[in-house]
Amino acid sequence: MKNFFKSTKFKVIICVLTALLCGMLIAAFTSTSESPVTSIAGVIYKPFQKAAAYIVEKTQDWQGSFVSSSEYKEQVKELESDILEYNEKLVDYERTKQKLESYEAMLGVKNENPDYELVSASVISKNTADAYDSVTLDKGSTSGIEVNDPVVYGENVIGIVKEVGLATCVVKTVLDPSVNISVYEIKSRESGYSNTTASLSYEGLCRMSGLSKETSVAAGGIVCTSGLGGNFPRDLVVGTVTVLKSEETDMSVYAVIEPAVDVRAVNDVFVITDFISDVES
Amino acid sequence: MFRLEGLPVVIKRILLFAIVVVAAMLQNTDGLLPVIFGARIILLIPVVVCIGMCEGEMSGLVYGLIGGAFWDVCASGIDGFHGFYLAFIGCLSGILVHFIMRNRLLTQYCICTVSAVFYCVFYWFATVYSQVGDMNYSKLLGFYLPGAVITTAFSFIVYFIIRFICSSLKEKEPRINSVR
Structure with missing residues (x-):
């Protein structure tokens, strides 16, 4: 060695x-x-x-056939709970996205009308017994909401508060015949009032009444709140004129209005609790 | 000049090189070798030890260097370490069998066990302790040492294959011309 x-x-x-x-x-x-x-x-x-x-x-793939079934069962369980979790996140995401869209819509209105005091609210239930789709919001008097406060989505009118509780309120929409709003058509500057009938409400439409036979209101015209009466601020959009029809009871004419927003489908809205109306100013 | 008697040696060397390459592939590719209770087989260690035992210290050195270089391509940590380590144990196993021990299965188990355990402990010390700064024994007891045990347990397969190749493909002894 x-x-x-x-x-x-x-x-x-x-x-x-x-x-x-x-x-x-x-x-x-x-x-x-x-x-x-x-x-x-x-x-x-x-x-x-x-x-x-x-x-x-x-x-x-061939190697996979040597894996025991208990391991696959465990994997399936894990994947199922992952799916549940992702579904919940997806629902949450969609809800947040809708909220964001409504906030974005309202932002422009707030910038143009800094006097508006707004409370955001969500639709928590619809009154199925009510033929005219009144809704319940998740805010009440504790948030500063009062009866006759206007309810909007962006710059579009949804309805008006009719009942107020501590934490909830009931809103009647523009599709309710009892809701009357002072309006005007922006092109012709003609004024009237918006309401609806049972048959029009069923179709999701309302109308602008109080027009004369010689009215220059035409299809395509935009109807906005006029601010008269003090319940609604001026220039909130009610809807678009689709057709003119004659009243059955007298010689006047009314314009059928298609609301700007599908009031039955909206979930996130704003309540205008205070504003400086034209009457005050 | 090329001699036909040298052909078995050439074939043997090519086969041993192929065994080293295949061992490196099996060891470094996830899914080719079974993982038993989380322990992985370090195939190159018994391959190099057996080649050193059967072929001598120089062959052990060369094949250890080749196998270690292939291992370094896939490994993280100190580059060149595996080449050095396998060359060293390949050479050492050849020297031990040449001077002290016999070329037997038991000898192979002894050398392989010491080589695998020393590698696992040293690698655990160099990576886990030096990087984490904490004596994480669970890694040593749960991953590295079981790997050394599994490697030794299956090393007899490698030993018999390499010994068979080396004994079958020996250089033929030159003929002695009988004087009439």
Whole structure:
């Protein structure tokens, strides 16, 4: 054995191991952090590694048949709870998105009318016994809401508050025959009042009454609140004129209005609790 | 000049190189070797040890260097470490069998166990302790040492394959011309 340590073979072994150590030091201090040996080996080894990865990819399905069913059951359970969680998040997301849209719609109105005091509210129930789709909001007198406060979505009229509780309020929409709003048509500047009938309400329409036979209101005209009466601020949009019809009881004419917003589908609204009306100013 | 008697040696060397490459592929590709209770088989260690035992210290050095270089391509940590380590244990196993031990299965188990355990402990110490700064024994006991045990347990398969190849493909002894 002593002769081995004196032999050329042993010296060669020591030289090789020393060179490998130096390679490690070079790798530690160079920017690529790779020793020369590893770099060369990488070039040779890469096709083999690719082949191995390809084999694994092709045999993954076959390997799956050796996995116990209990493991799959556990995975299915986990995935089902993930799905439930994601569904909840999706619902939350849609709700938040709708809220954001209503806030964005209201932002422009608030900028133009800084005197408006607004309370945001959500529809929490619809009165199924009411033929005219009155809704209940989740805010009440504790939020400053009072009877006859207007309810809007952006700059579009939804209805008016008719009952107020501490934490809720009931809103009658523009599709309720008992709701009358002073309005005017913006092109012709003709004024009237908006209300509806049972048959029009069923179709989701209301009307602008009080027009003379010679009215210049035409289809396509936009009907807005006039601010008279003090319940509604001026220039909130009620809807668009679709057609003119003659009253059955007298010689006057009325314009059928399609509301700007589907009042039955809105969930997030704003209640105008205070504003400076034209009457006051 | 090329001799036909040297052909088995050439074939043997090519086969041993192929075994090292296949061992590197199996070890470094996820899904090719079974993972037993979270422990992975470190196939290159028994391959290099067996080649060193059967072929001598120089072959152990060279094949250890090649296998370690392939391992370094896929490994993180100190680059060149695996090349150095496998070259060292390949050479050392050849020296031990040449001077002290016999080329037997039990000898292979001894050398393989020591090599695998030393590698696992050193690698755990160099990576977990130095990076995390905490003696995380759960990693050592749950991952690294079980890997060394599994590696040793299956090393007999590698030993018999390499020993068969080395004994079958020996260089033929030159004919002695009989004097009439």
